[in-house]
Structures are given as C-alpha cells and as structure tokens.
Amino acid sequence: MTTRSPRRDSVENRAGILDAARSALATDPRASIDVIARSAGLSRRTLYGHFDDRETLIRELISVGTQRFNAIAESVGDADARLALARLAARLWQEAAHVQVAAALALDEAHVEHTAEALAPLRRSVAALVRRGQEDGSFRTDLTAPTLARLIEEVARTVVARTDAASSGAANLAVRALLSIAGLSWREVDDLLAAHPDIVEPIRAEEERA
Amino acid sequence: MTTRSPRRDSVENRAGILDAARSALATDPRASIDVIARSAGLSRRTLYGHFDDRETLIRELISVGTQRFNAIAESVGDADARLALARLAARLWQEAAHVQVAAALALDEAHVEHTAEALAPLRRSVAALVRRGQEDGSFRTDLTAPTLARLIEEVARTVVARTDAASSGAANLAVRALLSIAGLSWREVDDLLAAHPDIVEPIRAEEERA
DNA sequence: CATAACTTGCACAGATGTGTGCAGGATACG
DNA sequence: CGTATCCTGCACACATCTGTGCAAGTTATG
Numbered sequence: 001m002t003t004r005s006p007r008r009d010s011v012e013n014r015a016g017i018l019d020a021a022r023s024a025l026a027t028d029p030r031a032s033i034d035v036i037a038r039s040a041g042l043s044r045r046t047l048y049g050h051f052d053d054r055e056t057l058i059r060e061l062i063s064v065g066t067q068r069f070n071a072i073a074e075s076v077g078d079a080d081a082r083l084a085l086a087r088l089a090a091r092l093w094q095e096a097a098h099v100q101v102a103a104a105l106a107l108d109e110a111h112v113e114h115t116a117e118a119l120a121p122l123r124r125s126v127a128a129l130v131r132r133g134q135e136d137g138s139f140r141t142d143l144t145a146p147t148l149a150r151l152i153e154e155v156a157r158t159v160v161a162r163t164d165a166a167s168s169g170a171a172n173l174a175v176r177a178l179l180s181i182a183g184l185s186w187r188e189v190d191d192l193l194a195a196h197p198d199i200v201e202p203i204r205a206e207e208e209r210a
Numbered sequence: 211m212t213t214r215s216p217r218r219d220s221v222e223n224r225a226g227i228l229d230a231a232r233s234a235l236a237t238d239p240r241a242s243i244d245v246i247a248r249s250a251g252l253s254r255r256t257l258y259g260h261f262d263d264r265e266t267l268i269r270e271l272i273s274v275g276t277q278r279f280n281a282i283a284e285s286v287g288d289a290d291a292r293l294a295l296a297r298l299a300a301r302l303w304q305e306a307a308h309v310q311v312a313a314a315l316a317l318d319e320a321h322v323e324h325t326a327e328a329l330a331p332l333r334r335s336v337a338a339l340v341r342r343g344q345e346d347g348s349f350r351t352d353l354t355a356p357t358l359a360r361l362i363e364e365v366a367r368t369v370v371a372r373t374d375a376a377s378s379g380a381a382n383l384a385v386r387a388l389l390s391i392a393g394l395s396w397r398e399v400d401d402l403l404a405a406h407p408d409i410v411e412p413i414r415a416e417e418e419r420a
Numbered sequence: 421c422a423t424a425a426c427t428t429g430c431a432c433a434g435a436t437g438t439g440t441g442c443a444g445g446a447t448a449c450g
Numbered sequence: 451c452g453t454a455t456c457c458t459g460c461a462c463a464c465a466t467c468t469g470t471g472c473a474a475g476t477t478a479t480g
Contacts, residue, residue, distance in 0.1 A: 007425055007478055028319060032467060046427055048469065109238060140396030142386065147379075151369075151387060158368040159361075176352060177361060181387060183396030186350035217448055217455055242437060253458055258439065 014050045016040040021057055026100040026161075029108040058111060065102035066118035068095050073125035081133030082192060083199075085182055088129070089156065089175045090200050096165040103161040126152060133182060140183025148182070155181050171200050224260045226250040231267055236310040236371075239318040268321060275312035276328035278305050283335035291343030292402060293409075295392055298339070299366065299385045300410050306375040313371040336362060343392060350393025358392070365391050381410050 020040035024031040033054055037047040051057040072091045078084040092099055106115040130149045133139030140148065159174045172193075179189045193199060230250035234241040243264055247257040261267040282301045288294040302309055316325040340359045343349030350358065369384045382403075389399045403409060 004424060004479075009478070010426060013426085033469090034467080043428055044468095045429075045470095049426075052469095054468070140390075142396055142400050143383065147383065151383070154368050154372055155365060155387075158364050162364055173353065173357065173361065177365075177391060180350075180390045180393065183390065185395030185398065186352055186393030188395065190352050214449075214454060219448070220456060223456085243439090244437080254438095255440095255459075256457055259456075262439095264438075 010050075013040070013042055013046070017042065017047055017050055017057070018061065021061055022097065022101050025058070025061065026104050029104050029111075058105065059114065061101050062105055062111065062115055062118055065098045066115065066122070068098050069102065069119060070121040070125075073122045076125075080138070081129055081136060082138050082179065082182070082184065083196065084129055085133070085152075085178055086175050086192065086196070086199050088125075089178045090171055092156070092160070093165075093171040093174050096160065096170075099160055100165065103157045106157065107161075123149075123153070130182075138182075138184075142183075152178060152181055175200050220260075223250070223252055223256070227252065227257055227260055227267070228271065231271055232307065232311050235268070235271065236314050239314050239321075268315065269324065271311050272315055272321065272325055272328055275308045276325065276332070278308050279312065279329060280331040283332045286335075290348070291339055291346060292348050292389065292392070292394065293406065294339055295343070295362075295388060296385050296402065296406070296409050298335075299388045300381055302366070302370070303375075303381040303384050306370065306380075309370055310375065313367045316367065317371075333359075333363070340392075348392075348394075352393075362388060362391055385410050 017036065017040045021031075021036045024036050024039055033047055034044045036057075037044045040047075047057075051060075069092070072095065073088065076084050076088045076091070078087060102115060102119070105111045106119070127145065127149045130139060130145050130152065134141050134145055134148075143151070155177060156174070159177055163170050163173065175193065176186070176189050179192070180186060184192070227246065227250045231241075231246045234246050234249055243257055244254045246267075247254045250257075257267075261270075279302070282305065283298065286294050286298045286301070288297060312325060312329070315321045316329070337355065337359045340349060340355050340362065344351050344355060344358075353361065365387060366384070369387055373380050373383065385403065386396070386399050389402070390396060394402070
C-alpha cells in the first residue's frame with residue numbers, strides 16, 4: 001500500500017529533459033517534443049511519462065526562468081539608477097542559460113500571455129527604476145517613462161536572445177547597450193563601468209564570435 | 211497561337227496576395243497559405259495559381275523588401291556619420307510596411323540565409339558608416355566596429371518588428387534608439403534632431419500605443 | 421531477489437499544413 | 451459573343467506533429 005519513492009534515474013531524466021528543452025527551445029521555440037526527448041537521450045514516449053503535455057513542460061520552464069528573473073530584479077538595490085540598471089543587466093546575463101528560454105518563448109504567440117504575467121514583477125521593477133532615473137536626471141526624458149521601459153525591455157530581450165552567451169564580452173555588450181538606451185553617452189557608460197569593476201570585467205574593445 | 215495578355219483582375223489579385231502576405235507574415239512569419247489567401251479575399255487554390263510555392267511567394271516578398279532597404283542605404287550621403295545614421299533610420303521607417311516583413315522573416319530559421327545575402331549591400335553601408343563614425347569620434351569606440359554594426363542592426367530589427375508602425379512617434383523612437391546605441395548621449399541626440407527637423411518631426415516626449 | 425518503477429517501440433487517432441488534379445462556373449477582353 | 455483566362459470547391463496524397471494505449475523489456479531499490 002505504501003508507495004515507493006521515485007527512482008533516482010527517473011528524477012535525473014526529468015531534469016535532463018528540462019535541460020534539453022531549455023537549450024532546444026532557446027534556439028527554436030517550436031522545437032518538437034521528439035527533438036527535445038532525443039536530445040535528452042530519451043524516447044518521446046518517456047517524455048510523456050514525465051510531463052502530461054507540451055504545455056506543462058513549457059510552463060515549468062517559464063516558471064523557473066521567470067522566478068530567477070524576478071528574484072534578480074528584487075536583489076538590485078543601488079541608489080544610483082544607472083548603477084542599478086547596469087547591475088540588473090549584468091546579473092540577468094549570468095543567468096543567461098535560464099533566461100534565454102524565457103526571452104525566446106516570450107516572443108512565441110502561444111506563450112506571450114503566460115510569460116507576460118510571470119514577468120510582471122520584473123516589469124514593475126524596471127518601471128520604477130526608469131522613473132527614478134528620469135527624476136534624478138540620469139536617464140533620458142525625451143521619451144515617456146513607459147516607452148523607455150518598453151524599449152529597455154525589448155533591447156534586453158534582443159541582446160539576450162541573439163548573442164552567443166558563451167562569448168567573452170557578451171555581458172559587457174549587454175550592459176553597455178542598455179545604459180546607452182537609457183540615454184547615457186558611451187563615455188559616461190565607460191567611466192561608470194571603470195569606476196565599478198565589480199559589475200562586469202571592464203574589458204576594452206572586446207571581441208565577439210561571428 | 212498568339213497568347214492573350216493577362217487579365218486585369220488577375221494582376222490585381224496577384225498584387226493583393228503580396229499585400230496580404232506582407233501584413234500576415236510581418237505578424238507571424240509562419241502564417242499559413244490559407245490564411246494569406248483568405249485575407250486577400252481569394253481561395254487557397256487560387257494562390258497556387260499565382261505562385262508555384264510558398265517559397266516562391268516569400269522570396270518575392272523578401273526580394274522587393276530588401277531592394278528598398280538597399281536603395282535607401284545608398285541614398286544616404288550625409289558627411290556627418292550621426293546624421294547619416296539618423297536619416298537612414300528615418301527613411302527605413304517610412305518604408306515600414308515593406309520592411310517589417312523582411313525584419314520578421316530574417317529571424318525565421320527557414321529564410322535567414324536568403325535574407326542575409328539579400329541584405330548584404332545594406333550591411334556594407336552600415337559597416338562603412340560605423341567605421342566612419344568611429345574614426346571621426348562621433349560614435350563609440352568601446353565596441354569593435356563589427357560588434358557595433360551588429361548591435362545597430364539587431365536593435366533596428368527589433369524596433370521595426372516590435373513597435374506599432376502606425377503610432378505617431380514611432381519613427382522618432384527608432385531614430386533616437388539607434389543614435390543612442392551608437393554612443394551619443396540623449397541630449398546630443400535631442401539637439402541633433404532639433405537642429406535637423408527634416409529628419410523627423412521633433413516631437414518631445416511622444417506617446418506610444420500600449 | 422522480487423517487484424515496483426521506469427523506459428521503449430509500435431500502432432493508432434487526430435490535427436494542421438502543403439501542393440496537385442480536375443470539373444464547373446464566372447468574367448474580362450478581343 | 452465567343453473564348454481564353456481566371457476563380458472555386460472538393461478530393462486527394464503526403465508530411466509533420468501531438469498525445470495515448472499497450473505489451474515487453476530493463477533496472478533501481480527495499
């Protein structure tokens with residue numbers, strides 16, 4: 001009558017599926033179940049033993065991805081809005097593996113709704129950050145706060161989704177792009193990052209994979 | 211034996227299909243043939259009378275879209291790199307209807323290759339522009355020329371694809387975003403656009419649809 | 421070692437999409 | 451008007467993908 005506890009290989013396989021799905025869906029949000037299962041070294045049939053649905057699998061991915069997103073957003077407490085944005089970008093980058101899926105799925109018609117609501121906390125953080133930055137004069141005011149927030153979000157998504165996470169200066173690129181969008185001149189960005197080397201290794205003129 | 215010239219309604223329908231495909235694929239690059247045909251007020255079967263293939267249809271769209279792209283790139287001759295970039299962005303925006311498809315399809319796995327080669331001239335223009343801007347000190351030099359060019363391209367694509375082309379200040383937004391990415395401070399951008407009102411109607415703090 | 425837990429392959433139903441053949445009806449055009 | 455041109459609906463074959471049932475294997479674990 002007493003049910004046995006789940007087998008070790010089973011939980012490993014479940015995790016393996018999630019990993020495989022992460023990397024497969026980050027590239028192509030419409031990757032088939034078969035591709036995901038195979039790339040996890042399992043059969044399609046087995047995947048359905050672990051997840052009821054394609055939807056279920058994806059929701060779990062989005063769920064853990066966005067949780068990290070939101071946790072990071074709350075962890076950034078710099079008084080200086082510019083520093084806060086920089087740190088936010090840098091930390092998000094560290095989680096690239098988990099974050100890319102969400103970024104890719106957020107564009108997929110079928111999941112926009114779900115991701116949008118899961119990312120609400122992050123959105124609120126960014127909105128507040130933008131308002132703060134505009135008030136103290138460190139962010140641009142030629143755009144409305146909502147517009148700027150949206151732009152920042154869009155650019156962040158693009159950079160995360162469309163740059164090789166493994167390349168050396170990628171985090172640097174992301175941070176610089178976002179601060180530029182916020183309105184800073186590139187020299188200001190450069191000085192800021194030089195003054196706070198803890199945010200990102202301040203490499204000059206870094207390379208990137210083709 | 212002498213073949214009659216094509217009927218008027220036929221050529222109209224062909225054009226209608228292209229229009230329908232343009233707007234349908236701009237939203238969803240994987241829109242079905244049926245959806246496209248129906249939204250052109252025709253049957254699926256008829257569409258296949260005008261185009262052999264889904265591929266053929268798409269290639270024609272990409273072809274005319276990228277031709278406009280490239281033509282614009284060559285038409286920009288400002289000595290000042292900042293102005294050149296601004297004007298390039300503004301003109302591309304005017305062609306948004308034709309350009310959005312290309313931007314959307316460029317992300318679609320199945321057509322990256324084709325769009326990439328069709329956009330080679332534009333890429334070259336941007337690359338040259340970036341080099342020029344970096345040399346005369348108006349663009350950022352904390353990023354490699356190729357990296358900056360790539361970033362500009364990515365951001366342009368995003369802005370074109372993900373903002374309501376109909377909204378009033380959209381062109382403004384696009385231009386400002388690109389100049390910011392190039393390294394200018396937002397005040398510098400603001401001054402530049404104020405000094406050259408021909409580029410884009412210089413509206414302050416414009417709105418955007420939700 | 422006994423057995424519950426897990427994996428697998430195969431067959432199936434169903435959905436959605438592409439591309440084609442054909443017959444019949446509408447219509448532009450010479 | 452007559453006819454070539456065009457549109458349409460329907461019926462196919464084919465492909466890809468999802469999700470399920472089942473019987474037969476393998477393996478972790480108590």
